[in-house]
Amino acid sequence: MLAAALLLPSGGTVHAEPTHYPLALENCGASVTIKQAPRRVVSIGQTQTEILYALGLANRVVGTAVWFGPVAEPYEAVNAGVKRLADNAPSFEAVLGEVPDLVTATFAWHIGPHGAVARREQFSGLGVPVYVSPADCVGKDNSAPGDGVRTRPFTMDLVYRNIRELGQVFDVLPRAETLATELKAREDAAIASMAGRPARDLPVVVWFSSRDVKGDAFVAGAKGVPAYILDKLGVHNVIASDEEWPLVGWESIAAADPAVIVLVRMDRRLFPADDVAVKLDFLRTDPVARRLTAVRENRIVVMDAAATRPGLGTIDGIMALATNLKALGLAR
Template sequence: MRQTIVATTFLVGTAMPLQVQAQETDYPFTLTNCGVETTFDVAPDSAVTIGQSATEILYSLGLAPKVVGTSVWFNPVLPEYAEVNEGIERISDNDPSFESVVGKKPGLVAVQYEWHVGESGIVGTREMFRDVGIPTYILPADCDTKDNSTGGDGTRTGAFETDSVYKGIRELAAIFDVQAAGKELVAELQNTESDAVARAEALDLPDDLSAVFWFSSADLEIDPYVAGRLGAPGYMMAKLGIENVIESDEEWPTVGWESISRADPDVIVIAYMDRRRFPADDVEKKIAFLRTDPVASQMTAVREGRIVQMDAHAMSATMRSIYGLETLSDALSEMSFE
C-alpha cells in the first residue's frame, strides 16, 4: 500500500542512493500547457489549487507554504500532509467560484480538470484568469491524449500513461524552481509503479482475466459510471494484464448492469470516496447493491468475493493512479482464480 514519500530514493535492485542534481529554472520560463503558452518571469509566490491532484503534487514538491487555498476534494489528503493541509484554507469541497479563487490573489492557479478551467470552464476560462493577471496550469494528464470538447468527462484519444503525470510534476517543479524535488518525486513513483507490475507478473494470473471499475452512479436504480478502456483504470488493467470488459473510449461511460453481467468480469473494482454527490458515492451502498441486485449478484466476481475497494482519486488520471496500481496488484495476490 501507499507509503510516505521520503527524501532519498533508491534505484531498483541496488542499495545506492539516487543522486539528484539540482537544476535551477532559467527565467523567464515559457512552456505550452494544454495548448496555451505561458511565461513566468519569476517563480510564483503563491498558488490556489482546483483539484486534489494539483494540491497533492504541490505538497509533495515541498510547496505547501505557497498554497493559499484548495478546492475539489474526493478523499482525505495523503496522510503525510494531513497536518500541513489543516493550516491551509479549503475554499470549497467541490467547485469554487471564480471570485473566491481570484480573491486569494494567487501567483498561479493549478488545475486538475480542464472542465473546471478551460474553454468552457465551470470555474472560469483561462482567458478570464489571464485578464486579471493570474496564470493557470492544467495537469497534462487531463489534456494529453484527451479531447475535453466532447462534454462530460471528455473522451480519450489515446491511452493514459503515467508519463503525463510525470510531465506535470516536472513542469510544476520547473515553474516553482524546485526541480530537484520533482526528480526525487518522479523517481519514487516510478519505483512504486515497477514494483507493482513485478508483483503481479509473479502471480501467474489467468491469461483471460477480466475486470470492471465502478466509480459511482447518479442513482442506484440506473446505469453505473464505469471506466472506459483508455483512462487511468485502463492503464492499471493493461499494466497487470487484465482485460477491461468495457470497450468505450469515453472516460466514464454509463453501461447497464445487464451488459456488464453478460460480460461477467472476474474482478470488480469499486471506488470509495468522502464525496456524497450521488447515492452510489458511498462504497457500502455499492457493496449492498452488488450483493442484493438480482442481476449484479449473479456475476462471478460477486459470488466469489472478488471485489476490490480503491481510492476514487486513484481512478482519475492522477499521481494516485500509481498507488491504485499498487492496490490492485496487492489485491490480486490475495485472490484465487481456480
C-alpha cells in the same frame, strides 16, 4: 529537454540549471508565461495539491478544492494549515478572492472549454496563469461537456511530466526529478510483484459512481487511469469505450460478466452511489447485478478514488489491486 537533477543511489547529485524567468510553457494547447516563481497558488484538484505538497511547496498553497478523499497521510499536517475553498468545484470568485499568482487544476472540466470554475481565458484576462495537468489533456479530447474522450491511453509518463513541469515553474526541479524517479521505482516494484503470477486476463469492471443507483453506472473507460492499472497487472477491462467515465447500463455489464468488480471509495457525496455501502447494497439486491459472477463469488475489491486519478495515488492503486487479486486467489 529539461535539465535533470537526480539524487543518485550512490548519494551523488546531478545539479540542474535554475529556472530562468519568464518561463514559457505549452499547457493543454495554450501558451502560458510564468513571470516568477509563484507565491500564492490555488490548487483545484486533490492530485495537483498533493504533488505540490510532495515538492515541498505547501507554504505557497493558499487554497484548495475538489477533494475525493482524505489527503495522503504524509501531508496531513501541512494540509491542515491550508484553506479549503470547497470540497467540490469552488466558485470563480472564491478562487480570485485568494489573490493567486497561479491556479492549478487536475481536470479540464474545472478550467477548460466548459470550465465548471471558469474558462482559462477568464483567468489569463486578469493576469493569472493557469496550469492544468497534462494527464487530462494530452491525448484527450475535452471539447464536449463531460469527462472527455481519450484519443491515446493514459500513461504515468504524463504524471512524471506534470511533476517536472511544476518543478520548473517553482524552480525546484531537483526535488521534482527525485520525486518522479522515486515514483517510477515504486511503479516498477508493484508491477514486478505480479511477475510469475499472471491473473489470466481476468475480466474486470471499475465502478466509480452513478447519478441514480438503479440507473446507468459511471465505469472506467478503456484508456484512462484505471485501465492503465488493469493493463499493468495483466487483467482485462470489459469496457471498450474511449470515454473517460462512460455511462453503461447493468445489462451491458452483465453481458460481459466480469470476474471482479472494483468499487471506487470516496468521501465525496455528489451522487448517491459515491457511497461504497450504497454500491454494495445495490450489487447484492438488484435482480441483474446480483447474478454477476463477481457478486455471486464475492470478488469485489474496493479501491480509493486517489488511485483512479492521475497522480501520486495511482501507484498505490497498482500495489493495492495486485495485493487484492492475490488474496482472492486470482493471481498465481
